Amino acid sequence: MVTRGFFGKGNDDLDKKRLPPGQYLENRFPVLSAEPTPDINLLDWKLSFSYNNEIMAEIDWNSLNKIKSTELTKDIHCVTRWTKFDMNWRGVSVQNIIKSLDLEVPSDWVMIGASTGYTTNLPTEDLLREFTLIAYEYEKKPITPEHGGPIRLLVPHLYFWKSAKWVSSISFIDEDKPGFWENYGYHMYGDPWKEQRYS
Amino acid sequence: MNQHFFKAKISSKKIINAELCLIRLSVDGWKGHIPGQYVEICLTAQNDYKAYRPYSIASKPNNKYIEILIERIPEGEVSTYFYDISDIGDELLVSKPLGQFFILPIIDKDVILIAGGSGIAPFMSMIKNRYSNKKFQLTLFHWSKNFSGLVDYDVLIKQNEKRNYYPYITQEIPDKWSKGTGRINIKAFEKLNKNLYHKIFICGSDTFVENVNGIIKETFPHREILNERFGDV
Ligand SMILES: Cc1cc2nc3c(=O)[nH]c(=O)nc-3n(C[C@H](O)[C@H](O)[C@H](O)COP(=O)(O)OP(=O)(O)OC[C@H]3O[C@@H](n4cnc5c(N)ncnc54)[C@H](O)[C@@H]3O)c2cc1C
Numbered sequence: 023m024v025t026r027g028f029f030g031k032g033n034d035d036l037d038k039k040r041l042p043p044g045q046y047l048e049n050r051f052p053v054l055s056a057e058p059t060p061d062i063n064l065l066d067w068k069l070s071f072s073y074n075n076e077i078m079a080e081i082d083w084n085s086l087n088k089i090k091s092t093e094l095t096k097d098i099h100c101v102t103r104w105t106k107f108d109m110n111w112r113g114v115s116v117q118n119i120i121k122s123l124d125l126e127v128p129s130d131w132v133m134i135g136a137s138t139g140y141t142t143n144l145p146t147e148d149l150l151r152e153f154t155l156i157a158y159e160y161e162k163k164p165i166t167p168e169h170g171g172p173i174r175l176l177v178p179h180l181y182f183w184k185s186a187k188w189v190s191s192i193s194f195i196d197e198d199k200p201g202f203w204e205n206y207g208y209h210m211y212g213d214p215w216k217e218q219r220y221s
Numbered sequence: 222m223n224q225h226f227f228k229a230k231i232s233s234k235k236i237i238n239a240e241l242c243l244i245r246l247s248v249d250g251w252k253g254h255i256p257g258q259y260v261e262i263c264l265t266a267q268n269d270y271k272a273y274r275p276y277s278i279a280s281k282p283n284n285k286y287i288e289i290l291i292e293r294i295p296e297g298e299v300s301t302y303f304y305d306i307s308d309i310g311d312e313l314l315v316s317k318p319l320g321q322f323f324i325l326p327i328i329d330k331d332v333i334l335i336a337g338g339s340g341i342a343p344f345m346s347m348i349k350n351r352y353s354n355k356k357f358q359l360t361l362f363h364w365s366k367n368f369s370g371l372v373d374y375d376v377l378i379k380q381n382e383k384r385n386y387y388p389y390i391t392q393e394i395p396d397k398w399s400k401g402t403g404r405i406n407i408k409a410f411e412k413l414n415k416n417l418y419h420k421i422f423i424c425g426s427d428t429f430v431e432n433v434n435g436i437i438k439e440t441f442p443h444r445e446i447l448n449e450r451f452g453d454v
Contacts, residue, residue: 023265027302028264029266030272044273046273050453053450057446057447058438059434102275220319
């Protein structure tokens with residue numbers, strides 16, 4: 023079925039292989055959050071790792087800043103259908119944090135938490151991928167509060183709601199559970215290339 | 222594609238002002254929605270290129286049609302199609318109703334709705350759905366650039382006996398205008414009983430929602446605040 027009179031902007035010179043199905047190219051950086059932006063001081067920020075309600079370790083900005091950081095440029099895909107090419111981030115990979123804290127990974131799933139109460143679930147395997155970062159810079163500048171600053175999670179290979187803003191906790195869980203948006207009908211995993219938007 | 226789309230036809234189009242239009246779509250097999258939900262609209266070009274955008278449902282729940290309020294974004298791919306080109310009879314695709322967070326299924330407590338510009342869309346659905354239950358209050362604040370952008374002003378003013386409609390004009394203020402003027406400001410909420418409301422819905426551009434959040438947090442510190450952001454200005 024064709025919509026009469028609609029031609030689209032064409033996107034002809036666009037590298038279509040870079041756009042997952044159903045996405046369109048966005049040049050700006052839209053804000054997606056369900057709640058008000060919190061005001062977090064970098065020096066008060068902490069990230070905890072826990073299992074069975076017990077804290078295994080905590081890390082603050084000073085210690086995070088001492089771990090080798092990663093800079094990466096990735097295309098980011100949002101479930102609301104925008105894709106933004108070549109977004110530049112800096113942060114420390116969760117992999118490296120776990121190594122530096124000398125933690126043993128106790129389970130196959132995690133629930134990510136933010137200081138706003140936001141949650142989202144991930145397989146531990148995805149948490150430990152090379153490019154899953156605890157990020158603090160976007161385009162070489164501190165991440166602004168509305169985009170999850172001072173520190174957010176970045177899981178570039180999944181839809182962007184998995185990249186929890188204002189990340190504050192990583193809880194290992196024995197069985198997969200839905201987080202905030204997953205409870206409201208979003209997909210449990212969220213692979214943009216398989217178009218896993220809604221469950 | 223793992224998503225079901227309904228076939229739909231434009232059955233009416235109303236130009237509201239230089240930026241806004243209201244489109245009614247008759248949707249085959251539609252089963253209704255919960256006020257606050259949105260749909261994804263899919264437009265298909267002759268070469269099969271497809272564009273998808275989310276739009277809030279502005280109409281009252283029913284099983285025949287939906288209405289969407291479109292703000293024309295200069296050079297916007299989909300909004301300019303609707304505003305400039307679309308016509309009655311045009312065919313397009315509509316997703317099932319989406320969003321299970323920014324919704325108001327039943328109204329059993331007083332809530333506040335705060336809209337910037339076309340951000341009034343989901344609230345139009347909530348307000349129209351409310352008529353059967355007048356025990357509880359929906360209090361609407363609407364900030365608009367001009368008078369014509371205060372969609373449904375006449376209807377809302379008529380029902381305003383309980384003082385639950387607060388229109389504001391920020392730019393083109395008419396001569397005899399006696400209601401609110403100026404940008405969103407903490408003063409707007411001073412007269413409200415802070416303990417009455419249990420949820421606050423905010424909808425509009427990213428910048429608008431962000432501004433309101435900042436103000437509301439201080440005025441209603443312990444209320445649940447829900448955001449719907451339409452995009453950047
Ligand atoms: C959940 C949800 C519900 C929405 N409901 C509505 C609705 O009820 N009515 C409505 O009119 N819109 C609504 N929107 C916005 C809508 O989906 C589109 O983003 C908007 O119509 C622009 O699309 P476009 O194709 O015309 O512009 P595009 O071609 O996508 O964009 C052109 C440029 O305009 C910018 N832009 C995108 N959106 C806006 C905006 N809102 N204001 C200013 N600049 C913008 C883009 O960043 C881009 O640079 C909603 C968005 C979301 C996420």
